[in-house]
Amino acid sequence: MKVIILIRLVFFLALAGLLTHCKPEDAVVDPVVQRQDTLTINQVRSWNTLPLPSSVRITDTGIEGVFKLVVGDNTSADDMGSILVTANGRRYKRDFTGPANAAWFGVNPSAADIGPALQAAVNAASEVVIPDGAYTQGTSVVLKSGLTIRGNAGKVTITLPKTYVSLVSLARSEEAITPLENVIIDGLSWVTTTREDGMFGCIYIDGPTVNNLTVQNCAGNDVASKDSTNWLTVKIQSGKTASNIVIKNNHVQARRMACEIFNHDNHGIYSGKNIIVSGNDFHNCHFGISLSGPLDGLTVDNNRLTNCSLFGIEIAGAARNVKITNNTFEGTFDKFLTGSNDGNGNGSVVGGMVVTGNSTIGLCTGGVQIFNGGTMQFTKNNFNMTGMLELAHSTNGGTYTENVIESLANKAIICDNTSDNTFSGNTISNKNCPGNHATFMSYGSKATNNVLTNNKLTKGVGGSYYDSVLGGTTVASKNYDEAGNPIP
Numbered sequence: 001m002k003v004i005i006l007i008r009l010v011f012f013l014a015l016a017g018l019l020t021h022c023k024p025e026d027a028v029v030d031p032v033v034q035r036q037d038t039l040t041i042n043q044v045r046s047w048n049t050l051p052l053p054s055s056v057r058i059t060d061t062g063i064e065g066v067f068k069l070v071v072g073d074n075t076s077a078d079d080m081g082s083i084l085v086t087a088n089g090r091r092y093k094r095d096f097t098g099p100a101n102a103a104w105f106g107v108n109p110s111a112a113d114i115g116p117a118l119q120a121a122v123n124a125a126s127e128v129v130i131p132d133g134a135y136t137q138g139t140s141v142v143l144k145s146g147l148t149i150r151g152n153a154g155k156v157t158i159t160l161p162k163t164y165v166s167l168v169s170l171a172r173s174e175e176a177i178t179p180l181e182n183v184i185i186d187g188l189s190w191v192t193t194t195r196e197d198g199m200f201g202c203i204y205i206d207g208p209t210v211n212n213l214t215v216q217n218c219a220g221n222d223v224a225s226k227d228s229t230n231w232l233t234v235k236i237q238s239g240k241t242a243s244n245i246v247i248k249n250n251h252v253q254a255r256r257m258a259c260e261i262f263n264h265d266n267h268g269i270y271s272g273k274n275i276i277v278s279g280n281d282f283h284n285c286h287f288g289i290s291l292s293g294p295l296d297g298l299t300v301d302n303n304r305l306t307n308c309s310l311f312g313i314e315i316a317g318a319a320r321n322v323k324i325t326n327n328t329f330e331g332t333f334d335k336f337l338t339g340s341n342d343g344n345g346n347g348s349v350v351g352g353m354v355v356t357g358n359s360t361i362g363l364c365t366g367g368v369q370i371f372n373g374g375t376m377q378f379t380k381n382n383f384n385m386t387g388m389l390e391l392a393h394s395t396n397g398g399t400y401t402e403n404v405i406e407s408l409a410n411k412a413i414i415c416d417n418t419s420d421n422t423f424s425g426n427t428i429s430n431k432n433c434p435g436n437h438a439t440f441m442s443y444g445s446k447a448t449n450n451v452l453t454n455n456k457l458t459k460g461v462g463g464s465y466y467d468s469v470l471g472g473t474t475v476a477s478k479n480y481d482e483a484g485n486p487i488p
Helices: 002-022 041-045 115-124
Strands: 032-039 052-058 065-070 083-085 091-094 127-129 133-136 148-150 156-160 180-186 189-192 203-206 210-216 219-221 232-235 242-248 251-253 257-262 272-278 281-283 287-292 295-301 304-306 311-325 328-330 332-341 354-356 365-371 377-379 382-385 389-392 399-401 404-407 411-416 422-424 427-429 438-443 450-453 456-458 464-469 474-477
Touching: 032 041, 041 052, 041 083, 115 127, 203 210, 210 232, 232 242, 242 257, 251 257, 257 272, 272 287, 281 287, 287 295, 328 332, 365 382, 404 411, 411 427, 427 438, 438 456, 464 474
Parallel strands: 032 052, 127 148, 133 156, 148 180, 156 189, 180 210, 189 219, 203 232, 210 242, 219 251, 232 257, 242 272, 251 281, 257 287, 272 295, 281 304, 287 311, 295 311, 304 328, 311 332, 311 354, 332 365, 354 377, 365 389, 377 399, 382 404, 389 411, 399 422, 404 427, 411 438, 422 450, 427 456, 438 464, 450 474
Antiparallel strands: 052 065, 065 091, 083 091
């Protein structure tokens, strides 16, 4: 019995020795002193001894802050703003809450190109604030999802002498799998001076699926740039979508277009939805606002458009659920408002555009042209213009009420092969047109049953109050002239 006990004892001792021999060695841990040293960035980067302080307080002007040692991090890159790497490979991470200050990363007015430093800030944080100042940017910054980048409106100016593009989406090879979501660009101003050919837009988003993008309180001036440049471009690529885009309270002069959002590669598919352009001041462009292609749910509200040589507001190509409200137009245009509403992207109109509360400031050069307007609601607009209100291409069955239309064209309003529209309670005049034809005209064999009732009409010398030609018909009743006399 004693022999058996002895054998067991020897066995357990041998097993314990074996387990002890197999036990892995404890990981080597850097000696850390629980203290905070006050150092410059260069001193931290040159640190090559042990033990390590648990935190350091950086004293460099504009980059001050506390960085804490991150034990076990052997990969994070030194970006100056959020990560510092010592000479012996240890990492310190900035301890902060709230937004990151772009100055921490080297964004400052003296930099020849803030692009790399701003990119580092964007990569490191979900919210980046650029301090007040005038900056120069030569390389574009790639946006990411979940980013807010902001400055104090009117106090942060970025000059672009080498590239048109300040903020851009990912390269298309990456866009196939990477959407751009929940991005806010707020309070930045750009001045573009380059004359080189390049991509369109200080803000240029071309390719990814886009959700929840807001651009607000920004400004732009590219008067010295090429004629082909936009301020903001959002292009919806084939197979991609864009939704919940808000462009508001921006003040922009652009050589080509101030705001262009388009879906040209998804024919008949409403890939762009819920787009709001509001409260902006766009001036001295070819186009102020251009929203085109199959888009659904457009609101263009309370914008000021001035001297846009082609169009102030353009809604083009198969848009639906369109509201154009409370905008003002001033200066010289070809058409200050042109719209196309098309329910299915194939010529069949569903519903109608809502155009209400818009006005001109003084006499505007240009006119209004609506294609495929459907059963429009065109109300309480006040337009004093050199051109006419032209309704064409399936702008049928709409109601036009309580508008003031003063025109210098030989026709103030023309229904060009459009039918069943009702005009009531309007003031319509082309009294001062020297080649007056008619104040109101139904033109073409499809322009039938346009109803003109209870309107104040003022015609020019030699013209008529209303006319119907080439098979058009007008049903007129209870209209009166500028003196209040009934028009027979």
